[in-house]
Structure formats: structure tokens, C-alpha cells
Amino acid sequence: MENGQFRVRQFGGRVVVTWLLLIINALLWLSMEISGGSTSTDTLRKFGALYTPYVVSGDYWRLFSAMFLHVGMMHFINNAAGMIIFGVWAERLYGHYQFLVIYILSGLFGSLASLWLTDSSMSAGASGAIFGISGALIAHFLRNRAKIEPVYKQVLVALLIMSGINLFIGFALPSIDNWAHMGGLFSGLILGYFLDPTTSGSLKSRFLRKIKIIGILALALTILFMGILLVTENGSDVSRSQNYVDQAGRLLREYKHRESLVLLGKAITLDPANASAYFMRGKVWSSIGDSSQAIDDFRKSVSLGGLNQNDSEEAVRAIVNELSRKGF
Numbered sequence: 479m480e481n482g483q484f485r486v487r488q489f490g491g492r493v494v495v496t497w498l499l500l501i502i503n504a505l506l507w508l509s510m511e512i513s514g515g516s517t518s519t520d521t522l523r524k525f526g527a528l529y530t531p532y533v534v535s536g537d538y539w540r541l542f543s544a545m546f547l548h549v550g551m552m553h554f555i556n557n558a559a560g561m562i563i564f565g566v567w568a569e570r571l572y573g574h575y576q577f578l579v580i581y582i583l584s585g586l587f588g589s590l591a592s593l594w595l596t597d598s599s600m601s602a603g604a605s606g607a608i609f610g611i612s613g614a615l616i617a618h619f620l621r622n623r624a625k626i627e628p629v630y631k632q633v634l635v636a637l638l639i640m641s642g643i644n645l646f647i648g649f650a651l652p653s654i655d656n657w658a659h660m661g662g663l664f665s666g667l668i669l670g671y672f673l674d675p676t677t678s679g680s681l682k683s684r685f686l687r688k689i690k691i692i693g694i695l696a697l698a699l700t701i702l703f704m705g706i707l708l709v710t711e712n713g714s715d716v717s718r719s720q721n722y723v724d725q726a727g728r729l730l731r732e733y734k735h736r737e738s739l740v741l742l743g744k745a746i747t748l749d750p751a752n753a754s755a756y757f758m759r760g761k762v763w764s765s766i767g768d769s770s771q772a773i774d775d776f777r778k779s780v781s782l783g784g785l786n787q788n789d790s791e792e793a794v795r796a797i798v799n800e801l802s803r804k805g806f
Contacts, residue, residue: 495574496565499581500558503604506546507554517550519600523724527602528589531721538706541593545585547602560608568611571618572675576691577611580669583698584610584662590705591661601655606662612641613663614670621674669694719749723758730762738762753784757793764796773797 510516510525523529526543533540548554569577588606619634645659672694722745726738739762745755760775776793779785785793 493566493569495578495581496561496569499565499604500561503546503548503554503558503561507548510547516548516554522547522549522600522602527600528592529600530593531717531719531724533593534717535721541586541589541706542582544589544602545582545604545607548604549602553603557604557608560612561604564608564611564615568615572614572670572673576673576675579691579695580614580666580673581607581611583669583695583702584613584666586702587665587698587705588658588660588662590702592655592658594705594708595657596655601658603655603658605655606658609641609644609659609662610666610669612637613666614673616641617667617670618674621671665698669698715748716752719745719752719755722748723752723755726755726758726762730758730765733765735762735766751782751784753779753782754789755779756782757785757789760793760796 506525507516510518510521513524514521516522523532525547526540527547528540528544529537548557565577565581568580571577572580585604585607588610592601592606616634616637619637623634641663645656645663647654673691722741726741726745729735729738729741739759742755742759742762745752746759749755756775757779760772760779763769763772763775776797780790780793780797
């Protein structure tokens with residue numbers, strides 16, 4: 479704003495960060511496709527997807543890395559389109575550095591919301607950050623709605639409708655991590671409001687503006703850190719138990735049976751109802767030829783009822799095979 483007038487020319491300027499982020503996302507998606515497929519859970523975990531058992535066990539960096547990963551081609555294409563549509567506009571408005579701050583922090587808060595509120599144990603994608611920059615644009619138009627031209631008021635309405643539709647779709651489709659969307663949108667609204675580039679007065683001073691950005695960044699990171707601590711402290715034994723099961727599965731593939739049994743014992747101690755822990759331990763017993771122990775653990779895993787269909791069928795087949803070997 480200059481002399482009380484809204485400056486439409488704020489939307490001019492070069493776009494650098496948006497294209498850089500898009501390239502990073504594209505390269506990581508291609509790398510996952512080459513390494514085993516971007517829809518593979520093992521590949522997603524390897525590249526840093528937001529996997530609850532690992533995060534509550536200390537992999538906090540996954541809140542950041544998950545926003546650069548995508549599950550399948552359509553997921554990447556949809557988010558790439560959103561990044562171009564909203565990112566180019568937001569970067570020209572807020573500038574390179576402030577845009578990057580909004581993008582990264584919105585993505586982190588989206589990951590934190592997903593970790594805290596969703597029932598899914600694994601998620602990935604840039605949609606939390608994209609909802610964040612969409613929220614920043616909404617905040618900008620809301621803050622300046624009395625001064626902007628009618629065409630931009632129509633843009634504000636369009637942004638609100640698009641965000642509402644996307645959130646509705648997210649609630650309608652269980653495969654979509656809508657809590658990440660809401661966490662990104664809400665944080666983007668707040669950050670966009672306080673980092674709005676059209677504020678007047680002393681904030682036009684470069685020095686004071688940098689101080690303001692640093693202060694907002696410090697406050698946001700503090701809130702984020704406290705949220706991570708809260709989630710970690712409340713991280714259930716169930717999540718930690720599943721982490722041990724995943725580690726034991728990798729050790730089993732490396733034929734490290736003794737180490738696998740130790741971890742699975744810890745997993746069962748933390749969560750005696752963890753069917754996958756008993757199922758995995760049954761596979762270990764079977765690998766080393768202990769049929770009795772294998773049958774007991776496979777039966778326990780089936781009786782608990784927490785296995786997916788493939789593992790449940792495998793457990794039943796294993797029981798039948800082990801009983802056949804024993805002559806029953």
C-alpha cells in the first residue's frame with residue numbers, strides 16, 4: 479500500500495523459489511520411482527515419508543522431508559499444478575524469502591497436524607505447504623479487501639471456494655490426509671496475515687521488516703517445537719512397538735534372526751495386542767526351524783485380528799504347513 483492505495487504491481491517480479499521447489503519434488507519423485515516405486519511403503523519410508531512409529535521414536539526430520547515426497551504420478555502432478563498456480567502468485571507477492579518461510583512452515587505445521595490428528599501411520603506430499611501458500615493469498619486479500627479492485631475481490635472469492643472444495647473432497651476421500659491440508663491452510667493464513675507485504679508505516683524499513691520476519695519465524699518454530707515435544711511425549715507404546723516390528727522385518731531379510739527376536743520381544747512387551755509383532759516373530763521362528771513357537775505366534779497373530787488380509791492368509795498357510803510337517 480502506498481499513500482493509502484493498494485499496489486497491484488506488488489504482483490510483479492521474478493519467480494525463482496517456486497520453480498526450484500518444483501524441480502526438487504520432481505527429482506525426488508523420479509528417484510523413488512527408480513528405487514522401487516513411489517507407491518511402495520518401503521520406498522516411502524526409505525526416502526523420509528511421515529511414518530508415525532519412526533517419528534515418535536526420534537525421526538523428527540520426517541516432518542520436513544515428507545513434504546517433498548509424493549505417492550504415485552497423479553499425486554505428484556496434482557500437487558505440481560497447485561504449486562505452479564498458487565506458488566507463482568504468492569512468490570511474486572511476498573518475495574522469495576518470505577514465500578519460502580510460508581511454504582516451509584506451512585508444510586511443517588501440516589505434517590504436525592497429520593502426525594497428531596490422523597489415524598494413518600504414513601503420509602507424504604506437498605499439499606500442506608500448497609494449502610499454506612493458498613492461505614497466505616487469502617489472508618492478503620482479506621487484509622486489503624477494502625482497498626483492492628473488484629477483480630481481486632473475485633479472486634478472493636475463488637480462492638475461498640477452491641479451498642473449501644478441496645477440503646470437502648479431503649473429508650470425502652479417506653485416502654487423503656485432510657488434517658495436513660487444514661494444518662497448512664490455517665498456518666498459511668496466520669503467516670500470510672502477519673507477513674503481508676502491503677503494510678504501511680515504519681514496517682517499510684528494511685531493518686524493521688527483517689526483525690519482524692525473524693520474530694515471526696522464531697515464534698512459529700517455538701510453537702512447532704513445542705508441538706513436536708507434545709506429540710512425542712504422548713507418542714503411544716503402540717507406535718513404538720510397530721517401529722520395533724519394522725526394524726525386525728529388515729533384520730529378518732538380512733537373516734539376523736537373533737536380533738529380530740530381541741526387537742520383537744520388545745515390541746510385544748510394549749503392545750501385547752500387536753498382531754503384526756506375533757506374525758513377524760512367527761516368521762522368524764519358522765525360518766530357524768522352531769515349528770512349535772512359530773505355530774503359537776501365528777495363531778496368536780490371527781486371533782488378535784489386527785493383520786491385513788495378505789498377512790492373515792500367510793499366517794493361516796504357515797500354520798497349516800507347520801502342522802503338516804509335524805504330522806497332524
